[in-house]
Amino acid sequence: MSGKIPKYFITELLFRTDIVELINTRLTLKKYGKNYQTNCPFHHDKTPSFTVSYEKQFYYCFGCNAHGNAIDFLMQYEHLNFIESIEELSIIHGITIPFEKSIPNNVYFKKQKLYFLMEKICKLYNKNINFTHLANQYLIKRNINKNMIDFFLIGFSSLNWKNFYTKLNISKEFEQELLINNIISINKEGYTYDRFQGRIIFPIQDHHGRIVGFGGRSLNNTLPKYLNSPETDIFHKRKQIYGLYQVKKKCLKPTYLLVVEGYIDVITLTQYNINYVVSTLGTAITSEHIQLLFQNTDIIIYCYDGDDAGKNAAWCTLKKTLPYISDKKTVKFILLPNNEDPDSIIKKEGRKKFQTRIDNAITMAKFFFKNMLKNINLLSDDDKFHLSVRALPLINTISSDTIRIYLRQILARMIGILDDNQFEKFLYEKEIKKTKKRQFQIKRTPMRTLIGLLLQNPSLAKIAPSIIKFKNLQVEGLPIFLEILQTCLDNPNINTGQLLELYRNTKIINILKILSRWDLMIIQEEIQNMFLDLLMNIYNKVLQKRQEYLIAKERIKGLKMNEKKEIWSINKALSKK
Incomplete structure (x- = not known):
């Protein structure tokens, strides 16, 4: 954790998070005994092997060995780094990350500044649309109504930048942030200006609805016709899907997503109650786009113009998508007539006929061989x-x-x-032989079984005898066990997910992860007895070894008074066995 986020905060964050609820918003979990199961999202899984434990706040795949707590899931599933995962959970629970003040240039705080600035600029763009005749004329011409302007936060960047910038009312610090990130620029005369000046603005939102960037459409034949925000800490074109936030507002788990090419296509189709429409930001589809789309639906329907450029783009898209297709995830294609796009054709045909096009989309296999x-x-x-x-x-x-x-x-x-x-x-x-990766095996020992029991059932710490008599025993693995035991005693309600999080980035985390998912082959009713028996057996074996040593020493050269007292106390302890 590099000391950036206090451990107590991460523990509290995991305590507030229900891993079952978190994963169920992304995958469909089914109750299986006291756990939940689904097909693993991290490998091609024919039968459900991905298990989520509410009690342990932990997930594990018996097929590919993926495992972890809520933080690990977000890192693996949404390809976030550690801090981004913490940020995601913090937003869900509406709390602020208490970063240590000593960390300079914290990326998290830089991102918060950008979110703040983007929100301010977006509101000004949006207000500006109402006072601009040119922008209103364009929207009327495209038949975009007021509801869609509000729903997609459509705006306009003023031709009069000085007046617009004055209304923004930001400090020099924030102005510098805008300049550093190329959100505003400086011309040859030294004046700041908006790169979107004179354009219709389409705000781009992340899955939390935060403004991360903008798309701008020229109204006066200025080239390029469409312009996107530059890459920043919060905006990456390769990973961003326009309209996905709006789709998820209407349906958390859409049956399919219709991918079109332009901002206006998304807005117009949504206006016609085609509520599953998204687009990439005027760029060719990327592997990140495909993974994000499949995280939100099982069926992607790509809609392209019917000209040669559209057909070629559709074929390139299929080739990029093939590695991500599975038994449950598939793609279809719609190729529109020449010189038509989704915006124009739905206005001609109406919703019903366009929906028929969606229902009759070309299957992946048919499209593949048609091109082949x-x-x-x-x-x-x-x-x-x-x-x-x-x-x-x-x-x-x-x-x-x-x-x-x-x-x-x-x-x-x-x-x-x-x-x-x-x-x-x-x-x-030609079949590629898939050799299952040999998992790292460790030998089963009583101490490892004991640690595994405690990791999987932290509440066992409450029934453990006093740890004082164990502290001076020389047993391999005992210091680790005692440290974990003390952690459990200090945190009476801790679960497996939280416990492992406290040891992230330590030398023992890998062995702890293995032990936390070991099948100990002990029925639930016997876990407490087995834990206590193992603990006392380890203690007694150490005493027996010490007893044998002292007896041998007595025969050879005799014992000192303190050693005689020690052997007497050992004999007494072992007699109670």
Whole structure:
């Protein structure tokens, strides 16, 4: 934690967080006994192997070994770093992170400044739309109503920057922040100006609704036609989806997401009650975009113009998406008529006909082979070979065995492999053999079992005998056990997730994680007895070793008075066994 965030705060944050609720907003969990299960989001999982424990506030996948607490889940699932995960949980619970004041240039505080400034600028842009004839004319021409202006916070950057900037009313410190992040610029004469000046503004929001950047559309033929905010600590085009916040406001887990190309497309379709529309920010789709989309739905429907550029873009998108397709995650495609975009065609056809286009979207397999068969003559052996050479590497990028085999089956029949033996050979000769990564194994010992029991059931600390008599015993692993035991005693309501968090970035965290998910093969009713028995057996074995040593010493050269007293007390303790 590098001393940046107090441990007590992280423990409190995890105490407030229900890991089941957190994960269930992102995945669909089903109750299974006292735990919850679902298909693992971190590997291709045919049967549910991802388990979430409410009692331990911990998750574990029996397939790929992914595991951890609420912080780890956000780091793995949403690709956040440690501080970003803490920030995410803090926002959920509405509390501020108490960073240590000694940390200079804290990225968290820089980001808070940017959020504050973006919000102020957005409000001014939004107010400005009402007083600008040019902007209103444009919106009227595009048939965008007042509800959509408010819903998407559409604004306008004033042609009169000086007047606009005065209304912003910010300190020199904040002005410097805007300059550093290229949100405003300085011209040759030394005057500050807005890079969006004279443009319709489309605020870009993150999943919490915070303004992270802007898209600007030129109204006076200034090039480029569309302009996005520069990259900052809070804005990364490769990871941002426009309209996703608005979709999630209406439906937390949408059945599908319709991906279009422009801001206006999103707004117009939403106005026509197509409520699952998002877009990338005028950029080609990235792997980050695809992962984010699949985190929010099982079906992505890409909508492209029907011209050659649109078809080529759709094909490139499919190739990028193939590695992320699974038995539950798939994509479809809509190719619009030439010279049409979603905004224009829904105005011509109306909602009902456009919804029919969505319902009849081209499936992934059909779209894949439609593109593969371009310029291919299936009567030509050379073309069949060329088809196989082009198609197989792409099919092999799909992680799902089922889908991969299904596409190969279609391909085999296309190139004329109908014989069962030939088909089997074709089907599997190119199969990449997946060797399961050998997990690090550690030997089971009574001490490790004891530590595992305590990690998985921190409340056992309450029934442990006084630790004073254990402190001077020389047993491997005992200092670790006693330290964890003391931590549990100091924090009576601590759970597994919180306990492990206290040891993040320590030398023993890896072994503790292994022990925390060990199958100890002990029924619930016997856990307390087993814990106490193990503890006393370890204590007695140490006493027996000391007893044997003292007896041997007495035979050879005799014992001192204090050693005689010690052997007497050992004999007394062992007689109570």
